[in-house]
Structures are given as C-alpha cells and as structure tokens.
Amino acid sequence: xxxxxxxxxxxxxxxxxxxxxxCKPISGHNSLFWYRxxxxxxLELLIYFNNNVPIDDSGMPEDRFSAKMPNAxxxxxxxxxxxxxxxxxxxxxxxxxAGGNYGYTFGSGTxxxxx
Amino acid sequence: xxxxTQIPAALSVPEGENLVLNCSFTDSAIYNLQWFRxxxxxxLTSLLLIQSSQREQTSGRLNASLDKSSGRSTLYIAASQxxxxxxxxxxxxxxxxxxxxxFGKGTRLSVIA
Numbered sequence: 001x002x003x004x005x006x007x008x009x010x011x012x013x014x015x016x017x018x019x020x021x022x023c024k025p026i027s028g029h030n031s032l033f034w035y036r037x038x039x040x041x042x043l044e045l046l047i048y049f050n051n052n053v054p055i056d057d058s059g060m061p062e063d064r065f066s067a068k069m070p071n072a073x074x075x076x077x078x079x080x081x082x083x084x085x086x087x088x089x090x091x092x093x094x095x096x097x098a099g100g101n102y103g104y105t106f107g108s109g110t111x112x113x114x115x
Numbered sequence: 116x117x118x119x120t121q122i123p124a125a126l127s128v129p130e131g132e133n134l135v136l137n138c139s140f141t142d143s144a145i146y147n148l149q150w151f152r153x154x155x156x157x158x159l160t161s162l163l164l165i166q167s168s169q170r171e172q173t174s175g176r177l178n179a180s181l182d183k184s185s186g187r188s189t190l191y192i193a194a195s196q197x198x199x200x201x202x203x204x205x206x207x208x209x210x211x212x213x214x215x216x217x218f219g220k221g222t223r224l225s226v227i228a
Contacts, residue, residue, distance in 0.1 A: 004158075031213035042220035043204070050213055091158060095213050104149070104216060106158040 004107035006092050012113045018080040021110045024073055025094030029105070034067055034077050035091040037109070043091070049075065082114045117142045121205060121219035128195055129227050136190040136222045138205035143186045145207045149216065150179050150190050153202045162203075163190070195226045 005024040013019050025032050034046040047057040049069045057067070064083070069075040079086055093106045118141045128134050138148070147166045151159040163172045163179040165188070171180040178191040188205055202223045206216035 033215055043218040045215045045217075048215050056215070093159075103161065103164070105161075106151075108158040111156075 004092055004094050004105050006090075006107035006110050008110060009108065010111045010113075012115065013082055015083055015114055016081045017114075018078065019082045019086075019112060019114075021077040021090050021092075021112070023075045023077070023092030023107060025075070025092070026096075026105055027073065029094035029096045030072070031095045032069060032075050033093045033095070033104075034075070035093065037089045037091060046077070046090075079112075082112075084114045087113050117145075117207060117209060117217045119205060119207060119217050119219040121203075121222050123222060124220065125223040125225075127225040127227060130195060130197060132195050132226075133191070133193050134195055134224070136192070136203050136224070138188040138190070138219055140186045140188075140207050140217075143183050145183065146211050147208065148179075148181055148188050149206050150177075150188075151204045151206065153204060153221065155201075159204065192224075195224075197226045197228045200224055200226050 007022045031050050033048040035043050036046055037043045045059045047060055047067045048055055052069045052072055065079055067077045089109045089111050091106050091109045093104050095104045120139045122137045145167055147164055149164045150162045152162050153159050163174055165172045165179055165181045176193040181188045202221040204218050204221040206218045208214045208216055
C-alpha cells in the first residue's frame, strides 16, 4: 500500500492566485480529513468527509477555502484567492473504523508558501 | 470543547536517558488516545493507540499510559537514542467512529549523542 498520497509536495504561489491541493486516501478507508499545521496554532482540522460526504467544514477559515471529494479515491482542497497568511503545511489523512481500532494514516503534506 | 495540552514544548536529553512526555486533555470522555511521531518536513506516523478501556500500550522501547479520570497520558521512552529525535504529538478523537482527532502542539525531542 502506498499510503495517503498528497500532491504537490511544495507549492509556491503569488498572492491572489488559485491553489489546488490533492489527496489520494488509502483504498478502502471511508473517512478523509484535511488539516493545516502552523508553528503558532499546531494542527487544525479544516474539513472532513465520511463516505465522500462532507460532515464538518466549520474549520475552513474563510469562503476562499473549498474542498471536494468526488469519489472515494480523490479529494481536493482549493484556495482562491490565496493570501500570505495561508502559508502552512496542509495534511490529508484517511481512516477506517474497524473493530474499534481507529487507525489514522497521514500523507506527507503539502508545504504552501504564498508570497 | 476538547483541548489537548503537551508539556514540555521542547526537551533535550543525552543519549541513553529514560524520558517521559506528558499529555493532558480537558474532556475525559474519550474513546481512545493516540501518540504520533513527526520528523522534520514529514507527515505523522502513528506510534501507539490506547483504547479507553486500556491503561497502557507498549511497543518496543515505547510505553504509553492512559488515566482517563485525571485526563492524562504519558509516553515513556526507554534508553533514548539520537534516532528518537522528533516531535511527538498526542491526539484524541472528537467522538466515536471516524471522527477527527484533536491534537496537542507536540513536544520537540532532541536526543544528544
């Protein structure tokens, strides 16, 4: 299993540009989570999906952020327009609740820099 | 609202020492608790998961304990090695099933050879 795959690994963009982050969860996992990590705030949940359906997007900071999960094997997080304060590492994680063992697997993250 | 706190924020120890990392959470009604390791520039790797009915879990030189009533967990690392240098995070789920994890800000550990 290749694990949770995120792309790109690094993204540098200019303020005002659209940014799209991508995530491929582990096959068979039925939940997907998007987190953002900064030095100041640590890991913060942005949004999560169960069975491709968005359950809670209250962590999405503004309307500039949107996320989709068109199928069980793909999700995107879009920022439009991007701002310097969006600079952070964005992680995707997937999980499968089975037998009480709720194992979460994280991707390697996308480091976003908005200049 | 569940909050997770980790103390200390950073720790530096000489190689070979035994050490304890602390984690506390405000809502004791948790289903489980996980400890993760994060290397610089990398994602999170799950180390140990303790179910709410358990008091501890062990994996190699790592031992994690859980005291739900007091809202505390500890991660014990025996005979520390330079390769243990990383940030260690604890996390608890918001609810049962596939719910998001709430993370502490982590303890950055440096083991000096």
